[in-house]
Amino acid sequence: MGKNNHDDTITDYQVYNLLFSCIVGIQVLVLPREGAEVGGIDSIWIVFISGALVFGLVWVIGALMQKIPRQNVIQFTESVLGNKKRRWMGKFLALPFTLVLGGLWLWISSTVTRGFAEVLDAYVLPDTPQLVLMATIVAVSAVAVSNKLVIIARITEFLTPFVYLAIPLFLGAFANGDLLNLLPMFQCDWKDVLKGVLITMCSFSGYSVLFVYMAFFQQPEKSTRTHGVAILVATLFFWLTVVSSIDAFGAWEVDHLVYPTIEDVKGVFVPGEILDRFDALFIVMWMINIFTTIIVIFGAAVELAMTYLQLKEKRRIWVAIIYGFIVCFLAQYPANIYKLWKWSRWASITEMIVILLVVGIFFILLAVRGRRKEEEHASSPS
């Protein structure tokens, strides 16, 4: 039966959902505290600067990937650095990229998994061992990532709209707060602003998966606008949580809360008393989003291994299971929640460095390929 090619590619709307659900995950729960810690009330506008800078990083990834349509970074490396006679050379030189990017994504997946398990432990299932929770999260994620990336894109497409259900809760919490808590603004010096920007930028993690996902985009050449919209909406979402939390508690108190967003939602009152407390419900709603974050990043790592090892589709489940064990192992590494936050921040900083390095190297490779083609063209008899 004739296959519809469009069904095996990722549509613009799916691109938006992928990027949005990859960025907006566990960090929403801690971002107000991290922002307030350095920038105080000024974190309200600092988050926009971070959003703009993150868009810059996403833009450079997009610019690179648009030059190599229908290929991910590994396929491109192998095609440029190897040739028909020395295919192993391309394979060998692609190995560092596979290890660095794959390792990075497994690391980020592990921090999200652990962070999620910490939240569940604190609010929903206090008696269940954390290892059980993490193993369950990873097992379910492995089921999801044992499918092609197009299916992962569909999962995010279907589930992302549910994330917007949290907006009324944030607005309700905002209405309960005190507007005076949002004043006075512009008290930070430029050093604190820079630090605040860097810290809030760390909340936007995972977007480097575009190195893999863009190979499946239906219209990679038109993806910049969609990326922009996704980053903008994610930034607005982050901004809403920051404003709502500071409005409810004030910057000083937010700085001292472990999960200010959850505490913020806890105070929401529903007329008619249908539900008494909203924190557990909010976490349950948020679970969906955290799952999508994990599977988007975890799925990219699995796809990278599949591409590099050129495995058949039926082997994907085994890659997912092996990686699942690695994620579970890495997630146990931080000894406590404070170390987890540091671990998570370092993962995000590493991601930014890796993006800049990879993009830089690949633009050089593109130039080399361009020159080689020119030489071949000049030497060929016309």
Added chain:
Amino acid sequence: MIKRIRRLRKRRKNDVLQQNAKKKQKDRVDGVSISSDVEANLDYFETLLDKKNSNDLIVRRFTIQYTTECKAGLIYFDGMSLTAGIDENVFEPLMLMGKTLDTKKDLLEAVDQSLIQFGDVKRITKMEDLVNNTLGGNVALFVDGYAEGFIIGLKGPHRRSVSDPRSETVIRGSREGFVESMRVNTALVRQRLQDPDLRMKGMTVGKRTKTPISVAYLDGLAENELVEEVVKRIEAINIDGILESGYIEEMIQDNVWSIFPTIQNTERPDTVVAHLLEGKVAVIVEGTPNVLIAPAIFSQFYNSPDDYYERYLIGTFIRLIRLLSLLISLSLPALYISFISFHPEMIPPQLTIAASAGRETVPFPSIIEALIMELSVEILREASIRLPGLLGPTIGIVGALVVGQAAVTAGLVSPLMVIIVGLTTISSYATPSYNAAISLRLLRFPIIMSAGIFGLFGVILLSFIILIHLLKLRSFNVPYMAPFSPLRLSDLKDSFIRVPWQYMNQRPVIFRAENDKREEEVKSGGQKQP
């Protein structure tokens, strides 16, 4: 070692026996031509069908009166063919009217064109075709001196008449449902769809049952590749017997292991026509009133013909109610367990207190209580279907009331649990499609168990896994969760809502109909109010 050798010998012997049986069956009819000697043909039939042990086989030897007398033989199965029709349209003209004909035609031509007074007559040269047609209820005729036979389509109408579709009742809409006769069913479709492009491709499936099948589609509207794929999958079926369309459904669906149906079945001709107009394919099978429709998507299973026959607002409201019922039937007991056992702080204190008071005497944890109740309801439901006639519903109601009340009084279950299970059961009946409803009923059990282990987290976990499965499913290359994922905005017009017909000019994009517009412009026919 000896055991192994014996096992191998036994297996080899079985293989040889099976091969011989297949060869015997093939040799009996394959490649045999009709003889010009009528006796030889009749003897062949009598031997093949073992006349002594087949008391319904009628073999009649008689003489045709034409310019000269000629021996002839007629074969049919008693009860499967129209006896009155045979007497009137075959015996009478052949035995009495031949001499009165003023013609010099060859006997065979005269029998074909002038004597047999019936429309559906075919001349056959292969014995295999003749045997198959006779087994299907037609009448076989041999004339001495000619190596050809006739098949006369005098199949007996021993089927029940067209009546209400029992499993798909509607408030407004046609009261006609499909019956067991494929021909009646194709007629019911053709009466509603008087389009010269309507095609009914005939096929036969089942080595022994030789069940006739019609693949219905609208030429120039249904995607050619879809039609070819349906036909190809049916042709690939290798089985001895097809007794119901369920056999075909199971053997041509995309995912055998899925709990969700990826092919719809219906008893309603209007539903079939509506789907044919969307570019789908219907498979009508002899012997069953259930017609298959492919491809099928998830949203199709909670749609009912009523939605289209009522005004769009009412249709939309009913559809939303059905969707809510679907969610209730799937998750209400699990949510109850989660709230009571894991998150009592989420529900108002009064409700928590009331629930705890009700559970005071219950000796089981809420998950066991829910499982016992759900199982009891399933047993009751199954029993009420199997009980004869009017007894079924009565026993169902009495059983539910008496057992439920007694269980609460005895302190075995809490009153709240009875309410929850009752609501869940009622909701599960709101899903119009039986096979979709039963899938959800089955899934309720793992969700209950998951809720019993992890609370709301467990419910979300399992729902997530189910969703992944649904998003992965395809029906004849159409994504099962379309138009929600992949999102097709234009197709949302007929999904969880239904917009007025004027705005549904475009056929659903996901089914890739060759012609995606219903008409240039669907007009309402009504006048706008000044």
